[in-house]
Amino acid sequence: MLRCRNTADFLAALPFAVGVSDADSLFVVQFSGRRILRTVRADLPDRDAPEHLAPYVDAVADLLDATGAGAGGPALVLVGSQTFAEAGGAPWRHLAGMLRRRCTRERWQLRDFAVIAPDGWASLLDAAAPHSRRPLSEIRESPVAAEAAALQVEPRRLDELGRLPEPESERSAAVLAQLAELDERASVTSRAQSVDEAEPGAVPPWVHGIARVADACFTASEPPHPRLVARLIRATEDPGPWIVALLATSVPPGSVIDLAGRLGAERLEHPEFGSGSAAGDTRDLRGILRFMAEVPPAIPRVPRSMLALEDAATHAPPTRRAGILAMLAWGWWMRAQGTTARRLVRDALELDPGNRLAGMVEHLLATPPGWVLSPQYSRPAESSEAA
Numbered sequence: 001m002l003r004c005r006n007t008a009d010f011l012a013a014l015p016f017a018v019g020v021s022d023a024d025s026l027f028v029v030q031f032s033g034r035r036i037l038r039t040v041r042a043d044l045p046d047r048d049a050p051e052h053l054a055p056y057v058d059a060v061a062d063l064l065d066a067t068g069a070g071a072g073g074p075a076l077v078l079v080g081s082q083t084f085a086e087a088g089g090a091p092w093r094h095l096a097g098m099l100r101r102r103c104t105r106e107r108w109q110l111r112d113f114a115v116i117a118p119d120g121w122a123s124l125l126d127a128a129a130p131h132s133r134r135p136l137s138e139i140r141e142s143p144v145a146a147e148a149a150a151l152q153v154e155p156r157r158l159d160e161l162g163r164l165p166e167p168e169s170e171r172s173a174a175v176l177a178q179l180a181e182l183d184e185r186a187s188v189t190s191r192a193q194s195v196d197e198a199e200p201g202a203v204p205p206w207v208h209g210i211a212r213v214a215d216a217c218f219t220a221s222e223p224p225h226p227r228l229v230a231r232l233i234r235a236t237e238d239p240g241p242w243i244v245a246l247l248a249t250s251v252p253p254g255s256v257i258d259l260a261g262r263l264g265a266e267r268l269e270h271p272e273f274g275s276g277s278a279a280g281d282t283r284d285l286r287g288i289l290r291f292m293a294e295v296p297p298a299i300p301r302v303p304r305s306m307l308a309l310e311d312a313a314t315h316a317p318p319t320r321r322a323g324i325l326a327m328l329a330w331g332w333w334m335r336a337q338g339t340t341a342r343r344l345v346r347d348a349l350e351l352d353p354g355n356r357l358a359g360m361v362e363h364l365l366a367t368p369p370g371w372v373l374s375p376q377y378s379r380p381a382e383s384s385e386a387a
Helices: 007-018 052-066 093-105 145-148 167-185 188-196 205-218 226-236 239-248 254-265 265-269 285-292 301-315 322-334 339-352 356-364
Strands: 026-030 035-043 076-081 112-117 118-124 384-385
Touching: 007 035, 007 093, 007 112, 007 118, 026 052, 026 285, 035 052, 035 265, 035 301, 052 093, 076 093, 093 112, 167 226, 205 226, 205 239, 205 254, 205 301, 226 239, 226 301, 226 322, 239 254, 239 265, 239 285, 239 322, 239 356, 254 265, 285 356, 301 322, 322 339, 322 356, 339 356
Parallel strands: 035 384, 076 112
Antiparallel strands: 026 035, 026 076, 112 118
16 A cells, blocks of 8 residues: 655655546545545646636536545646646646635535646645645655555556557458358348247347357457457447347346346347436436446456457457447446547447447446446545546
């Protein structure tokens, strides 16, 4: 556990605690005693001008209130690309002042408030020297920086999250060959017939197959066989199979079958996209996704599942990649990394502008997942990002 004696120590530990290190971000850090419980990252607004900042400050205040972080005494850290020299003092001082006044009005006591720029940092709660530039060497040379580096947990840049690896040509060719064979064997009416063959109220046979395939991909200790990857790609191309495969990112096959049974065969065969606006409404796909977002993603199952999805997206033909990218975007949204999720959705819609699955996930990204706003789910070592 990293122990911080002062603000410089805290700033040295922050990138390792949240797992990312980026410019132009606001980090909200929630504590329990001296332990970091949760961090929330948000993009900074476009301009540090008062007329542009009021809605932003309102959104931050709503987040602090909804999560209970405000009353708990959070720390705020502004990390920007503008220098002290360019700003003529501490960068983002207008935003900092508005945030401090709002916290004072709400009677929230800030534990710490700092700004980091490329040419220095400042403690904005330092009464002796408010906004005074201090050297970055104080952060780099903090004992905490050495302790954190020794843990071998290297923080990543935000723009690196969710980036697909370089494809392996032989694996791409093998996946393409398997896809061609599966496409040739597929019957247009196979899934429709499975409903007629199943007993009333029973889960269609194809659901069992997709649950097993997805689980085999998502729990493999090494890259899955190209045939499994091809079957996973096909499952992400239609709404019903897509939601079944998505359920498998969070729970094992038996639970997938149970959940599918609760949703009903008709809803899986002919799913509606809908608005999903009512809390707990699972009559359409968006409602199902919002319902799932009320609890944090299963660790380590979801991150491991996303590695398999990244492999499938990397080696899928571009014309058949949109559904997988939509599922990856949902996974990053569930992990409260909205910037990464939005980038993946944009990639999906560039490949297939009319893809309804990507469009549905895009709608979800307007707000954080429900668990992020719940005081019930404050967990250590979980970096979140406001939408």
